[in-house]
Amino acid sequence: MENFLQLLVYGLQLGSVYALLAIGYTMVFGIIKMINMAHCDFLMMGCYIVFFMVSIFFGDQMIGPAVALLVVLVGSSIIGGVGVGIERIAYKPLRNRPTIMCMISAIGVSTFTQNLFRALPFIGPTPRSFPKLIQDFTITVGPVQISFARIVTVAIAIVIMLILWFVVQRTKIGMHMRAVSNDKDASSLMGVNINRVISITFFIGAFLAAVSGCLYATSYTVIQPTMATTLGNKAFIAAVVGGIGDIRGAVLGGFVIGVVEILVTSVWSDLAYGFLFLVLVIILLLKPEGLLGKPMTEKV
């Protein structure tokens, strides 16, 4: 039982990373109906930018929690801007083409980015160690020992998701995003600048991916240019399990996948990744639109 609670905390922490990453997949899909195969690379870029910011500005010295949070938010915002740029260059010109073309372009972006990072002399293919952002210690609650850093990452992820939920449901730009995901032409006819809404969506998606990268690397500290592919696949499974296009679904799916992965790993670690696909298949068989997704109707 103690062991289970312990694993649950690990699962929730990994789940919060998947959830943040899955939100990006789901939001981009919601708005331009395209699976952004390069989405996971924003996670990797987030890790690197924070790595460089810390080593350039702070060297080896320990930074306080407030500064660490600031570094993560600034770094992630820059990656958000990179996301906007990539959409402009690689996806926008293909917007009125079949979405498969956009997806192929995304695969190109992903391959290009990873190899560019491997080729850049100051990054290179060798793994690096992500800086310690929080002074970690162990909290003992009854029989369960919980790492403070893990609780902080889950808490940060949840706060960010609540903020996002508020933005999407209660603000004007959130309403525009929902409208554009429902009907682009009609949104244009209401005077909404579609390009701006899509850019904002990419910014948010890339920002969240970068944050999720930092949260991930806080516990799993090895970073390298190809680190994000597997994480991205798992987050994508999470988005589909939850119901692609639905933000709450991405969050739920993220936590489900995170917890399942950790639990299976504790029993038989080689099986975990494959088991996630089994979860995906079972859920899609029972509920093809995902846990919280709505059945898609073809417009007539």
Add this chain to the structure above:
Amino acid sequence: MRMLDVKDLHVSYGAIKALRGVNFHVDEGEIVALIGSNGAGKTTTLRTISGLERARQGEILFKGENICHTAPDKIVQMGITHVPEGRRVFTNLTVLGNLKMAASIRKDKDGIKRDMDAVFDRFPRLKERMNQPALTLSGGEQQMLAVGRAMVTGGELIMMDEPSMGLAPMIVEEIFHVIEEMHKAGKTILLVEQNAMMALKYADRAYLYEIGEVRLEGTAKDMLNDPVVKETYLGA
């Protein structure tokens, strides 16, 4: 004053020529109808005016300014409101949310409130369903909402694409009454209809489309009496 002037408009979808040199104009304060059968290019004309399709050749002058290369959201801000074919309400937003979307380009809070109240006075059924997702509305209610949105956006030129499509005759009458009211309130109306009889009853002038071209034009009265129109489109 000339509000809209369409000159030699060509639009293609790939190899298919949807419009082949269309010319027409709308003067301020008029109701102008574009009639003709399915696939003649009426909807394409409206979509091109709104900037959703791009002209391959020709000019669209709105109050003297060429808007052929203007972005759709800018065109709305200039004063062209388009009620699209098939209503296109945001099914994932509530009725109120749809009206708020229609107010996107406006900043005058009091005016928006007043216009929304006017919509709810005109369509009490929408008021009852204010907080329901638009998905749950009937076809007629969705059309009311689509027209309601145009009342809130409030451009000078209102373009209506097939407002009668798929609706019960009573609701069609109601929608056309509202169009008439908007016209009386000073709006200029460009109306696209397959229901030629209905359109000609309300319009001042009309253009008859046939496979991407304007075949006939004239006052609504003349059109009603034209033998070709009568036989082909009025079923008389």
